[in-house]
Amino acid sequence: MFPVLAFLVGLPVLAAVAVALIPKSRSELLLPVAFGLSLLPLAVAGYMVWTFDPVGGFQWTESIIWIDRLRIGWTVGVDGISLFLVALTALLFPLSVLASANITDRLKGYLISLFVLETGVLGVFIVLDLALFFVFFEIVLIPMFFMIGIWGSSNRRYAAVKFFIYTAFGSAFLLAAIIALANNAGPTLQTVTYQWSELLTVPMSTTMETWLFFGFAIAFAIKVPLFPLHTWLPDAHTEAPTAGSVLLAGVMLKMGTYGFIRFNLTLFPNATVKYGKWVALVAVIGIVYAALVAVVQPDVKRLVAYSSVSHLGFIVLGTFALTLSSVQGGLIQMVNHGLSTGALFLLIGMIYQRTHTRKIADYGGLASTMPVFSGFFLFAVFASIGLPGLNGFVGEFKILVGSWQTFPLLTVVATSGVVLAAIYLLWAYERMFTGAPGKANKDLEDLNGREIAILVPIVALILFLGIYPKPVLDRMENDVNAVITRIEQVTGYERPTFDLEGRILSGVSEDPDNPTSDDSEEVGE
Numbered sequence: 045m046f047p048v049l050a051f052l053v054g055l056p057v058l059a060a061v062a063v064a065l066i067p068k069s070r071s072e073l074l075l076p077v078a079f080g081l082s083l084l085p086l087a088v089a090g091y092m093v094w095t096f097d098p099v100g101g102f103q104w105t106e107s108i109i110w111i112d113r114l115r116i117g118w119t120v121g122v123d124g125i126s127l128f129l130v131a132l133t134a135l136l137f138p139l140s141v142l143a144s145a146n147i148t149d150r151l152k153g154y155l156i157s158l159f160v161l162e163t164g165v166l167g168v169f170i171v172l173d174l175a176l177f178f179v180f181f182e183i184v185l186i187p188m189f190f191m192i193g194i195w196g197s198s199n200r201r202y203a204a205v206k207f208f209i210y211t212a213f214g215s216a217f218l219l220a221a222i223i224a225l226a227n228n229a230g231p232t233l234q235t236v237t238y239q240w241s242e243l244l245t246v247p248m249s250t251t252m253e254t255w256l257f258f259g260f261a262i263a264f265a266i267k268v269p270l271f272p273l274h275t276w277l278p279d280a281h282t283e284a285p286t287a288g289s290v291l292l293a294g295v296m297l298k299m300g301t302y303g304f305i306r307f308n309l310t311l312f313p314n315a316t317v318k319y320g321k322w323v324a325l326v327a328v329i330g331i332v333y334a335a336l337v338a339v340v341q342p343d344v345k346r347l348v349a350y351s352s353v354s355h356l357g358f359i360v361l362g363t364f365a366l367t368l369s370s371v372q373g374g375l376i377q378m379v380n381h382g383l384s385t386g387a388l389f390l391l392i393g394m395i396y397q398r399t400h401t402r403k404i405a406d407y408g409g410l411a412s413t414m415p416v417f418s419g420f421f422l423f424a425v426f427a428s429i430g431l432p433g434l435n436g437f438v439g440e441f442k443i444l445v446g447s448w449q450t451f452p453l454l455t456v457v458a459t460s461g462v463v464l465a466a467i468y469l470l471w472a473y474e475r476m477f478t479g480a481p482g483k484a485n486k487d488l489e490d491l492n493g494r495e496i497a498i499l500v501p502i503v504a505l506i507l508f509l510g511i512y513p514k515p516v517l518d519r520m521e522n523d524v525n526a527v528i529t530r531i532e533q534v535t536g537y538e539r540p541t542f543d544l545e546g547r548i549l550s551g552v553s554e555d556p557d558n559p560t561s562d563d564s565e566e567v568g569e
Contacts, residue, residue, distance in 0.1 A: 048104040049120045052088045052130070053166050056137075059084070060159035063152060071152070075145060078155045082138040085162065089134035093127060093519075100124050100522030102172070114226070115237035119173040124523035125305055125375060126169045128516060129298055132382045133169065135501065136294045137162045140287035142498050143390055146397055147195060147285065154195055157187035158287065165295050169302060174222045175238040181218065181263075184296060185211050188288065196283040203276075203283035210276040214266035221259025225311070228252060243311060244530075250314060257315035260308050261323065267300030270323075270360060271330030274353045281349035282402075286393025289345070293352050293389055294382035301359045301378055305371065305527065309363070313531040320364035321451065327364070328454045331357035335464035339471070345402045347472055348388045351428065354461050355381050361451070361458055362443035366531060367539050370446025372524045376516060377439030380509060384427035384436055387502045391421050394495050398488050404472055409481030414490045418477050420499050425473055427506045429466045435509035449540035 059081035066073050096103060102121030109117035122130060140158060147154050160183065167180030185208065193204030222238070229237045229246045237243060248256070266273045277297075281289050309316050334353035341347035359381070362374030395410075395417065396402055411418040423434075430436035440462060448455045481488075491499075509516065531537055 047106050048088065048092065049106055049122065049170050050118070052085055052092075052134075053163055053170065055081070055085045055088070056159040056162040056166070060156045060163075063155045063159065066152070074151050074155060075141065078158070079138060079141045082141050082159075082162075085166070086134040086138055089131045092122060093131050096122075096124075096127055096519055098124075098518045098522070100519075100526065113235070114175070115235060115239050115242065116175045117173060117239075118171075118176065119239055119241075120170045121172055122170055124520040125527070126302070127519060128376075128379050129169045129295070129302055130166060132298075132379050133162065133165050133295045135505075136290060136382065136386060139386075139390070139498050139501070140290050142494060143290065143393060144285070144287050145494065150194065154191070157190050158291075161187040161191075161291065165291075165299070168299050172240040173238050174226065174240060174243070174307075178215075178219055178222055181299065182215060184299070185215070188284075188292070188296065191288040192280055192284045195285045196288070198283075199279070200283045203279040206276045207280045210266055210269075210273070214263035214273075217259045218263035221256045221263075224252070224259070225256050240307075240311075253312050253315045254319070257308060257312040257319065260303065260312070264300040264303040264308070265323075265326075267303070268297055268356050268360060269300070269353065270326055270357070271333055271353070274330065274334065277353060278346050278349040281352070281389075282343065282346050286389060286396075289349075289389040289393070290386045293348075294386040297352065297356060298378045298382065301356065301363065301374065304360065304363050305375070309366075309527050310530060313534040313537075316364070316531060317366070317535045317537045320366065324361050324364040324447075324451055324454055327357040327360035328458045329357075330354065331361070331458050331461035332464070335461045335468065339464065339468040341468075342404055343402045344404050344407075344472060344476065345389070345392050345396075347404075347468060348385060348392065351465060351469065352381070352385055354465065355385070355428070357461070358440060358443050358458065361447050361454065365443075365447035365450040366528055366537070367446035367449050368521070368525055368528060369442045370450070371528065372517060372520050373439050373442025373444075373446055375520050375524060376509070376513065377436075377443060379516070380427070380435040380439045380506075383502050383506050383509075384424055384434075387420070387424040387499060387506075388428060390498060390502075391417065391424060394491065399484065404475050406482075407476040407485060409477070409479050409485055410488070411477040413481050413485055413488045416490045416496070420491070420503070421477070422473060423503060423506070425469045427510075429469055430462060433507075433510050435506045435513075438510060438513045 062081060063074060063078055100123060102123045105121035107119040109115060164180050164183035171177045171180060189204050189208050192207060193200055196203060225243060226236050226238045228248050229243060232246050233242060269277050281292060284292060331354050334350045338347050338350035341350060359374040359377050362370035427434040427436050430440045444455055528539055
């Protein structure tokens with residue numbers, strides 16, 4: 045069988061080599077060649093989405109053990125949980141290359157960084173070997189550090205160092221937890237193993253499971269980022285070049301939310317049931333806190349950065365609510381957030397190139413001078429606040445409906461984040477686009493053909509996911525259900541179910557915001 049996934053991850057590496065070989069005298073070829081090569085992973089991802097069997101399970105699997113004694117090797121596969129994150133990654137990179145037309149300083153290094161970043165992100169979403177997962181998780185850190193630190197705005201070095209310290213701190217916990225988890229397999233399997241499928245079969249004590257759960261969770265919480273570990277994100281978003289902000293919001297933050305579903309829920313089901321409510325509580329605090337901070341932001345890019353923190357809290361809430369609707373909603377919301385917030389960062393980058401300011405007060409009246417830009421911006425705002433008929437509504441609706449069954453009080457509080465999002469985004473739109481344009485904005489040029497071409501695919505997908513999400517949800521459903529079923533089988537936890545009149549049938553404890561009032565028993569002892 046042709047190794048589709050090795051080919052997918054290898055293509056950006058080959059693209060980086062090809063870009064590196066372009067001589068300095070032909071620098072005008074860098075951008076078109078990079079764009080052409082960036083379409084190849086997108087073609088492979090499109091083939092995967094088209095041919096994916098909705099029955100679920102890992103497809104296009106490949107496994108070659110490199111170090112037999114440690115069970116480390118190239119073990120990869122894509123299921124309904126990772127399929128659309130792979131597709132989103134493959135889509136956003138060509139658009140990011142197109143959005144980098146303004147980069148002139150050390151363009152070759154910039155494009156190589158983009159391709160290395162793409163390899164790392166794709167690897168994170170397909171590997172099923174925890175040692176290799178950690179390698180890809182760390183590879184991503186390096187090119188993004190350089191993108192912020194070299195091609196960012198005036199305060200780029202501070203933002204890059206802060207980004208590096210935060211994520212490296214989380215990675216230290218992740219590495220220690222992975223090594224402990226792999227060694228815990230020794231007494232049972234007679235070997236250390238880093239293979240995810242083998243680790244699922246290894247029992248562990250409650251104490252060890254708790255420590256490992258939090259080791260993984262801290263790393264993923266920083267990457268999401270969850271309150272109060274979020275402070276690196278507004279600085280990184282604000283100082284990063286446009287493509288860096290798009291990729292941070294679009295795919296890099298999803299490495300944390302994906303990690304929660306793939307590893308925390310499956311490897312540590314008892315700890316998930318016992319401590320998931322606290323993670324959900326932190327997520328809801330982040331939803332409200334970040335939304336309130338976004339309201340008072342004078343910088344539009346920083347406003348969107350805080351909106352990301354708030355929106356990602358919904359995804360984490362849905363993940364730990366442990367219902368089919370909430371987890372599936374969280375998964376599709378990862379894709380939705382990548383599209384709508386990615387569009388907002390692209391648009392902010394386009395207006396910044398014309399005005400060299402991101403202060404909301406410096407704008408005004410843009411609707412009359414840049415009507416096409418204004419239309420795209422309003423569309424992205426509506427998608428971000430979850431207007432029915434657009435993608436954000438589908439994800440948030442499923443998260444809130446599913447989370448209500450497990451955490452009704454937290455869900456009510458989280459809903460205020462939807463209201464606040466409408467307030468800060470529409471208020472920012474009103475200040476930037478309505479009224480008479482000031483002298484500095486009277487002669488601004490509207491979007492050109494290249495910029496419209498960047499936005500059109502995102503707009504089309506936002507509409508498609510908002511009107512007809514069924515093909516996407518169908519491909520996710522069986523694999524999400526398998527994760528929750530495993531938790532139920534291992535822990536005895538029963539997901540909440542209701543009859544048509546809303547009466548509780550099963551799965552809810554006396555305290556509806558505490559579905560696991562009983563402590564988990566020792567496992568494997």
